[in-house]
Amino acid sequence: MRVCAACGREVPEPEARFCGFCGAVMPQAQAPTEQSPTPESIQARRPGEAAPVPRPVSRPTDSVSTSLNPGSVAAEPGGIAMLAIRVRNTGTVVDELRVTVEGPAAAWAEVETPVLRLMPATDGTSTIRLRPPVVPLALAGPVAFTVRVQSREHPDEVASESGVLMVGEVRSLAATVVPATAKSSGSATYDVRVENRGNVPVPVVLDASDPDEALNLELDTTTQMVAPGETLRFSLRASPRAPILLGNPERRSFAITVTSEGRQGAQASGTLVQVARLPGWAPMAGAAVAGLAVLALAGFALGVIPPKGNASPGPLANVPSQGAGSASPGTSSTSPSVASVAPSSEPTATPAATPTTAPTPTTAPTPTPPPADACVEGYLWRLVTPADHVCVVQLNIDQVLADNTAAPSRWTDGASGPHTCIAGYVPRNAVNGDDVCVSPEVAALTAFDNQAAPYRIAPRTDTCIAGYVWREALVDDHVCVEPWVRQQVISDNLQAQSRWTDGAYGPQTCISGFVWRVVVDSDLVCVTGDMRTQVQLDNAAAADRVKKP
Numbered sequence: 001m002r003v004c005a006a007c008g009r010e011v012p013e014p015e016a017r018f019c020g021f022c023g024a025v026m027p028q029a030q031a032p033t034e035q036s037p038t039p040e041s042i043q044a045r046r047p048g049e050a051a052p053v054p055r056p057v058s059r060p061t062d063s064v065s066t067s068l069n070p071g072s073v074a075a076e077p078g079g080i081a082m083l084a085i086r087v088r089n090t091g092t093v094v095d096e097l098r099v100t101v102e103g104p105a106a107a108w109a110e111v112e113t114p115v116l117r118l119m120p121a122t123d124g125t126s127t128i129r130l131r132p133p134v135v136p137l138a139l140a141g142p143v144a145f146t147v148r149v150q151s152r153e154h155p156d157e158v159a160s161e162s163g164v165l166m167v168g169e170v171r172s173l174a175a176t177v178v179p180a181t182a183k184s185s186g187s188a189t190y191d192v193r194v195e196n197r198g199n200v201p202v203p204v205v206l207d208a209s210d211p212d213e214a215l216n217l218e219l220d221t222t223t224q225m226v227a228p229g230e231t232l233r234f235s236l237r238a239s240p241r242a243p244i245l246l247g248n249p250e251r252r253s254f255a256i257t258v259t260s261e262g263r264q265g266a267q268a269s270g271t272l273v274q275v276a277r278l279p280g281w282a283p284m285a286g287a288a289v290a291g292l293a294v295l296a297l298a299g300f301a302l303g304v305i306p307p308k309g310n311a312s313p314g315p316l317a318n319v320p321s322q323g324a325g326s327a328s329p330g331t332s333s334t335s336p337s338v339a340s341v342a343p344s345s346e347p348t349a350t351p352a353a354t355p356t357t358a359p360t361p362t363t364a365p366t367p368t369p370p371p372a373d374a375c376v377e378g379y380l381w382r383l384v385t386p387a388d389h390v391c392v393v394q395l396n397i398d399q400v401l402a403d404n405t406a407a408p409s410r411w412t413d414g415a416s417g418p419h420t421c422i423a424g425y426v427p428r429n430a431v432n433g434d435d436v437c438v439s440p441e442v443a444a445l446t447a448f449d450n451q452a453a454p455y456r457i458a459p460r461t462d463t464c465i466a467g468y469v470w471r472e473a474l475v476d477d478h479v480c481v482e483p484w485v486r487q488q489v490i491s492d493n494l495q496a497q498s499r500w501t502d503g504a505y506g507p508q509t510c511i512s513g514f515v516w517r518v519v520v521d522s523d524l525v526c527v528t529g530d531m532r533t534q535v536q537l538d539n540a541a542a543a544d545r546v547k548k549p
Contacts (some may be wrong), residue, residue, distance in 0.1 A: 061157035063091035068161035076168040077138040081130040089118035096152040105145040107528045140169040140199045172197040173265035183273040187239035196226040202260045210254040244276045374458045384430040391456035403438045410437035463547045473519040480545035481538045492527045499526035
């Protein structure tokens, strides 16, 4: 390739008579033949050795020449790196040159002037901004990218400039103790969670301590590696050193310190509420039992309570024994065993047994298996109708059954039709169309139950822990995510129509630079590649972000 003596630039056209950059006359000497580049040798790397940093490369064409300034830039996650691409039309006609960014960093790139319209032998510049996203999406280290410049007049000719973005390191750890407070008379188990919110893997080691030295804390203290965006879980067992037999509960606090590479990375705290082993009513119960024992002994001593062995003779005690006409003089007839009645020659009338009517047993209602909208403990569905899921106590259910049974006797033909309530009764109105007549007190209680219904439903089992909210990319998407992810999901949903085009996958094919989000298989909203990675990370961590019952 020839070099212009005036400006020092390489002229790609071997037969060009003038320099396309400065217009100087080029010597007509035979251009040297370029040697084809040889492929770079593949260098073996040891395990754990970092890959070499890619170097910027420039590839001009016959109609376009480019230069990237600077070729390598650096930015922190959430920051901005700026560079400029200079483009020169080395062709012979007015051309429209389109600037695009490709590679792993393409999703972070913003081209200020994506189309340059240049006369022959003129230059144009477009500014490119690279915005690496917040952690943990943007991992630390070099990220390659390529700036492509394509000519409209010569679409097969694409000039390119390769560059490198160095993403800075962010080290951030967070620790939580779940539950934050536990109550026990003995030991309690906690879940210690350590989350890497940075963009580099770091080693962590945990230490547990309590300022009052009142607890025995058992925790795994071995060093473990946590990757960016990963959450490690450790089991902690806390037990009091001295039990409490009686008295008020005592709060025992402890602290968890997370150390990484010799520095404190995060800290969390928890509390064990130590309660007495014996209940609070135990002293009163013991005193009552002791008092009863004293009264019993006094009763025996004074003869108020007869001893068990000298009990009064029963009604059969004076009946002569079978086979003996009478008791012998001086012999007692009070035997400890039950005496038999001697047979008599005269028939004895046996009184007829008085018939008694046994009460009809009442069958308790079969409990309904707890559904998704089950009641809190102590409450059941009222079921005035099959769809009546108002939660009430069992006493109110019994009242509903009794009122339903007595309903025909409380109706009369009056102003409200054949179901007009008789004097002293009003419609129950538990649900729409409920015209069972009840007392005014029962009607007021029914209205109160209807108002209190929302507060008697068992809490949901998919409530997020503190710091997280439902993603709601779809109607029933209850995966717990950070608030910024939810805001991004809302933004992506609003822009869904503008990111679809009629292409290889039908009318919902994503435009260039976007991919399907795939929260579920049917989710075809187009998002950036980083957002799709975030969806996968959130789906994998969903179970750890839900409140435990």
